[in-house]
Amino acid sequence: MTTQNVLKQIVKETIAPLFKAAGFKKQGNNFAQVCSDFSATVNIQSSKWNTQDEAEFFFNTGIYIEELFGTVHLYPKSTFPMEIDSVLRIRGTELTKNDSWYSLTTDTNVEQLKRMIMKDITEYILPHLRQFESINDVIRVMELREKDGVYDNPHHLTVLYCSIGDLEKARARMARVYNELKLDSQKEFAIGLANRLGLRV
Structure with a gap:
C-alpha cells in the first residue's frame, strides 16, 4: 500500500471520526464546525513533495466568519467554510509546540503515528478551537496576537x-x-x- 493510501486510511479511520464526534462536518480534507456567528475550521495540508513512498502532512486551523465576504473578501463564499478563508489561521505545529510535520514512510509505525495524531487533536487542536464561543472571543485573541507582533x-x-x-x-x-x-x-x-x-x- 502506498503512503498516500495509508494517509487516506488514517484520515478516514482516525482523524475524521474524532472531528465528527466533536461536531465537525467533513468535505475532502477540510473540517468545519458551524456555529451561529462563525465556524471553526481545520484543514489537512499535505506536502507538495509527497511521493508514493513518503508523505508529510500537518493541520491548519482557523475561524471562518461570513461577514468578511462582500467586505474584505470580494469573491463568492464557498458552500463549505474553509480554513484558507478564515481569520486566526494557526498551524497545528504552533499549537503543539512541535515544528515537525507528521511523516509517513514505508518504515513508519502507523499505530504509533495514529496515537500521536489523536493526542494532538484532543489535547491541542480541539481545545484551541473550543475557546471561541463568540465573536468577542475571536476579537480578543486576534488583538492579543497583534500585540505579540503576529499580524492578520x-x-x-x-x-x-x-x-x-x-x-x-x-x-x-x-x-x-x-x-x-x-x-x-x-x-x-x-x-x-x-x-x-x-x-x-
Missing part, C-alpha cells in the same frame, strides 16, 4: 468590530490602518471597504 489582514478586526456594533472602535482602526498604508492600491481598497461598512476614512 489589518482589515479583519475592523469588520469584526462592526459586526458586534462597536463602530467607534471600527472607525478608529480604519483611520489608523488607512494612514499606515503605503500603496495607492491599498488605500483605494481601504476607502472602498470603509464605504461598504458605512465608515469614513
Whole structure:
C-alpha cells in the first residue's frame, strides 16, 4: 500500500471520526464546525513533495466568519467554510509546540503515528478551537496576537468590530490602518471597504 493510501486510511479511520464526534462536518480534507456567528475550521495540508513512498502532512486551523465576504473578501463564499478563508489561521505545529510535520514512510509505525495524531487533536487542536464561543472571543485573541507582533489582514478586526456594533472602535482602526498604508492600491481598497461598512476614512 502506498503512503498516500495509508494517509487516506488514517484520515478516514482516525482523524475524521474524532472531528465528527466533536461536531465537525467533513468535505475532502477540510473540517468545519458551524456555529451561529462563525465556524471553526481545520484543514489537512499535505506536502507538495509527497511521493508514493513518503508523505508529510500537518493541520491548519482557523475561524471562518461570513461577514468578511462582500467586505474584505470580494469573491463568492464557498458552500463549505474553509480554513484558507478564515481569520486566526494557526498551524497545528504552533499549537503543539512541535515544528515537525507528521511523516509517513514505508518504515513508519502507523499505530504509533495514529496515537500521536489523536493526542494532538484532543489535547491541542480541539481545545484551541473550543475557546471561541463568540465573536468577542475571536476579537480578543486576534488583538492579543497583534500585540505579540503576529499580524492578520489589518482589515479583519475592523469588520469584526462592526459586526458586534462597536463602530467607534471600527472607525478608529480604519483611520489608523488607512494612514499606515503605503500603496495607492491599498488605500483605494481601504476607502472602498470603509464605504461598504458605512465608515469614513
